Amino acid sequence: MSSNRYRYAIIGTGRPHGTEGSTGFGMAHTHWPAFRAIDKVDLVAIADVRDDPAQFFLAKYASDAKHYTDYKEMLAQERPDIVSICVWPHLHAEIAIAAAEAGVKVIHCEKPMATTWGDCKRMKAAADAHGALLSFNHQRRHLKLFQAVRQAVRDGEIGELVMVEAQVGDMFDWGTHWLDMMFFYNEETPAEWVIGQIDSRQEKRAFGAYEEEQAICHFKWKNGVRGVLIAGYEASIHATHRLIGTEGVLEVLSERSMRLLSKGEAGWRVVEVPQGDRNEHVLTALDVVRQLDEPGHRSFLNIDNAIQHTEVIYATYESSRHRGRIDLPLVPEDSALLAMLAAGQIGPERRT
Ligand SMILES: NC(=O)c1ccc[n+]([C@@H]2O[C@H](COP(=O)([O-])OP(=O)(O)OC[C@H]3O[C@@H](n4cnc5c(N)ncnc54)[C@H](O)[C@@H]3O)[C@@H](O)[C@H]2O)c1
Numbered sequence: 001m002s003s004n005r006y007r008y009a010i011i012g013t014g015r016p017h018g019t020e021g022s023t024g025f026g027m028a029h030t031h032w033p034a035f036r037a038i039d040k041v042d043l044v045a046i047a048d049v050r051d052d053p054a055q056f057f058l059a060k061y062a063s064d065a066k067h068y069t070d071y072k073e074m075l076a077q078e079r080p081d082i083v084s085i086c087v088w089p090h091l092h093a094e095i096a097i098a099a100a101e102a103g104v105k106v107i108h109c110e111k112p113m114a115t116t117w118g119d120c121k122r123m124k125a126a127a128d129a130h131g132a133l134l135s136f137n138h139q140r141r142h143l144k145l146f147q148a149v150r151q152a153v154r155d156g157e158i159g160e161l162v163m164v165e166a167q168v169g170d171m172f173d174w175g176t177h178w179l180d181m182m183f184f185y186n187e188e189t190p191a192e193w194v195i196g197q198i199d200s201r202q203e204k205r206a207f208g209a210y211e212e213e214q215a216i217c218h219f220k221w222k223n224g225v226r227g228v229l230i231a232g233y234e235a236s237i238h239a240t241h242r243l244i245g246t247e248g249v250l251e252v253l254s255e256r257s258m259r260l261l262s263k264g265e266a267g268w269r270v271v272e273v274p275q276g277d278r279n280e281h282v283l284t285a286l287d288v289v290r291q292l293d294e295p296g297h298r299s300f301l302n303i304d305n306a307i308q309h310t311e312v313i314y315a316t317y318e319s320s321r322h323r324g325r326i327d328l329p330l331v332p333e334d335s336a337l338l339a340m341l342a343a344g345q346i347g348p349e350r351r352t
Contacts, residue, residue, distance in 0.1 A: 006292060008035055009045040009080040011071045011095055012087035013057040021052060024207055027110055027137070028086040032061060034281035035084070038289060045078040047071035071095060075102035081292060085109040088208040093119035100132040107134045108288045108299075112176040113306055115209050117314035118333025124303050133291045135299040136306040138180040142283035143255055145273040149243065150185050157262045158245025161186065163226045165242040171198075171215040171231040171313055172337075173206035178241065179309035182227050185243060188305055191227075194219040195325040196316030198337065199232070200346040212337060217316040227312075321345075 014026035028046075035041045043061070047068045048054040054067040068074035075083075075098065083104045085095050093114040099107045100123075107127070113120045113136055127134035140146055153161050164185055166178040183189070196217035204213050214232035221227065230237055241252035247263035256275070259268045278286075287299045298304075314335060315326040321336035337346070344351035 004040065004292070006041050006081040006289065007044045007078065008041045008082045008084070009047065009065075009074060009078055010043070010057075010084045010086060011047045011074070011099075012085065012091075013046050013048045013053045014086065015053050015056055021056070023053075024088070026053075026086075028057065028084065029060075030281050031084040031086060031108070031137075031285075032057075034279075034285040035082070035289070036061075037282050038286055041082065041285075041289060044080060045074050047074040072098055072102075075099060075104065080104055082106040082108065082289065089113075090115045090208060093123050096123045096134060097126040100126040100130040100134065103130065104132060106288060106291055107132050108137065108284075108301075109134065110137045111306070112172055112209070112313075113303075113310045115338070116333060116335045117311070117330055120307055120310050120314075121333065124307055127303055133299065134303045135288055135301040136303065137284065138177055138301050138306060139280045139284045140177050140181060140255070141184055141300050142280040142287070144275050145252070145254075145256055145258065146181055146184065148271065148273045149241070149250060149252060149258055150187075152250055152258075152260065153185060153243060153245070157248060157260060158243060158250050159247025159263060161225050161243060161245050163228070163242075163244040165228045165237050165239075165244070166230070167235045167237045167240065168229065168231045169235070170204070170206065170211050170213075171217065171229060171316065172209065172211035175215070175229060175231050175313065176310065179227075179229060179312055180306065181241065182229070183305065183309045185241075186221055186223070186225050186227075188308065189221040189223045189225070190308055191312055191315075191328055192220045192222050193325050193327045194312050194315035194319055196319040198317060198320045198346070200337070200341065201348065201350075203348055210338060210341060212317075215316060217312060217319075219312055219315075229312075 013028040015022040016026040016029045043065045045066045164182045168175045198212040199214040239251035243250040249261045259270045315330045317336035341347040
């Protein structure tokens, strides 16, 4: 590991979840303690359009970092090596692209990627064009339980993987984590097609972004494995994730435990997997910073992994609009969810 120190900045500070004046989860309050813990990162600046959360943030961490209200000015003046983007999803693309264009080497952006498929593609194009290492905070990849699940599959404990199922409260905001895990379990294999349906009757938003109330998405990966995500109202598969193999079944019960019905075993075997000393946020920060220390290292949370499962989300919306299966790559660059909402085909103002 190199002994370099890195200039770090955060865009969007917020206040911690549930505290007075908070507007969301205040994810910056998760990012900074994690980056600070690895002791080679100096917080040089924060950017927030509002003074109140910014001053709260600086006071809380006894930081003399400079506060900018204009993130573009901050990028130009401070030339950070690493930037965390902790604003709501509709701003991710604009800011990630500006950071790449400003020459930031490592950009770690909150999930979900963006509010249209075109914005996701534009972020990737900008990162590639400017040589920026762009990652998204699907930090659950660093939970030991999920790594143990993938290892169990690799070890053949359920035979050959044939199906991965998941349940979740919504597809767009939380589902991005679980679809990410589904691709992780299946070794980042690209998907081939998606067929899905969504329902939206009442307005439902997460961090400002309109999202579906109910969704089902069924997809096939290029290695033949199938995926099913059930999301929203009354979603249930009676497990968090279920991995079905030719010779057994594995169910994820929580972020610390799973159970296996493996070949040759008479009943379910519960396995607890403690996280250990380093939480997933610190492991994420280490992984992200390592990209600067070790040329060639790519974060586990890199955009190429994130964009694969995000395409499934937008293809599910497109399948609902198109009334049929969507063969990938997904072509329309808008969000079919937002387009159908604007056209009065779904949502509280539904006219057709
Ligand atoms: N990874 C996870 O597990 C997880 C959990 C919760 C939220 N999130 C994601 O984190 C992101 C941020 O959500 P949050 O709850 O932390 O938000 P928040 O509301 O707590 O904070 C956002 C901050 O951004 C500031 N802001 C708005 N526009 C800005 C601009 N143009 N420039 C600079 N600052 C600006 C706001 O003033 C606010 O202080 C969202 O995308 C959300 O989905 C991720």
